[in-house]
Amino acid sequence: MTAVLAGEIGRAGRERCRVHRDAELEAWHELLASIEGSEWHRRTVCDEWDVADIAGHLIGQAEDVNTPWSFPRRFRKAKRVYPDKPRFDAHMMVQADEHRGTPPAELRALFDKVWAKATRKISRNPELFRRISMNVEGLPMALGYIQDILLARDLWMHRDDMCQALGRPFDAGPYADEVIAQVVYDVDTLPFWGERPSVVLELTGQGGGTYRLGRDEPVGRAAVDAVSYMRTLSGRDDNPVVTGDPLAAEAVATCRMPF
Numbered sequence: 268m269t270a271v272l273a274g275e276i277g278r279a280g281r282e283r284c285r286v287h288r289d290a291e292l293e294a295w296h297e298l299l300a301s302i303e304g305s306e307w308h309r310r311t312v313c314d315e316w317d318v319a320d321i322a323g324h325l326i327g328q329a330e331d332v333n334t335p336w337s338f339p340r341r342f343r344k345a346k347r348v349y350p351d352k353p354r355f356d357a358h359m360m361v362q363a364d365e366h367r368g369t370p371p372a373e374l375r376a377l378f379d380k381v382w383a384k385a386t387r388k389i390s391r392n393p394e395l396f397r398r399i400s401m402n403v404e405g406l407p408m409a410l411g412y413i414q415d416i417l418l419a420r421d422l423w424m425h426r427d428d429m430c431q432a433l434g435r436p437f438d439a440g441p442y443a444d445e446v447i448a449q450v451v452y453d454v455d456t457l458p459f460w461g462e463r464p465s466v467v468l469e470l471t472g473q474g475g476g477t478y479r480l481g482r483d484e485p486v487g488r489a490a491v492d493a494v495s496y497m498r499t500l501s502g503r504d505d506n507p508v509v510t511g512d513p514l515a516a517e518a519v520a521t522c523r524m525p526f
Contacts, residue, residue: 283445292383318433324363428503463518466479466512467487468491487516491510
């Protein structure tokens with residue numbers, strides 16, 4: 268299969284991002300409706316969070332979209348409550364904290380309510396607002412990019428976290444290949460691949476595809492399951508099963524990026 272040049276994938280348009288986001292919200296509605304009893308307290312790969320905490324964090328993400336003062340309020344609180352944590356990690360912990368103990372039925376209803384409003388608001392935000400830039404882990408990011416790309420990615424990846432905790436299969440969804448392609452585009456065009464050599468990356472399984480990372484002649488080819496590699500890039504799994512040429516496999520296995 269011919270490798271797609273990662274740097275030429277391009278950024279998904281605003282309307283397409285809405286499709287990705289809404290597909291995820293439908294999958295989340297079904298997943299939350301299926302969780303029962305003690306399953307809400309299953310521990311997850313996310314430090315200190317159980318299944319309910321992930322739902323609380325994601326509700327907080329939508330609330331920060333819907334209410335202008337929500338994000339700065341939590342950002343200030345995070346610095347006070349978690350002074351030793353990176354600011355954005357601390358902010359997400361506050362999101363989860365503020366919804367901890369919410370009864371499951373209320374948690375489900377609130378998730379649907381706040382995200383229905385958030386996805387509409389993201390789609391309607393004026394362009395000038397979307398151009399506002401924030402510093403995320405030392406990298407300037409436009410608000411439009413955060414809301415279009417990163418929030419859908421966060422929903423998608425946390426759904427896998429929750430499925431793993433519950434011992435259920437993860438359906439990556441009908442647009443997994445597009446969501447993953449946007450990750451590959453970021454790896455190549457933002458400062459995450461760094462000084463690693465050019466490689467051909469074959470992502471297998473759900474959402475898979477073949478890409479060329481880097482600008483020079485590839486030093487080799489590496490293959491890894493697509494969903495598993497998203498977990499590696501995001502820091503969830505530091506021991507991915509990567510096969511192929513040693514130099515290429517090492518470059519792929521060691522890359523990380525904020526998710």
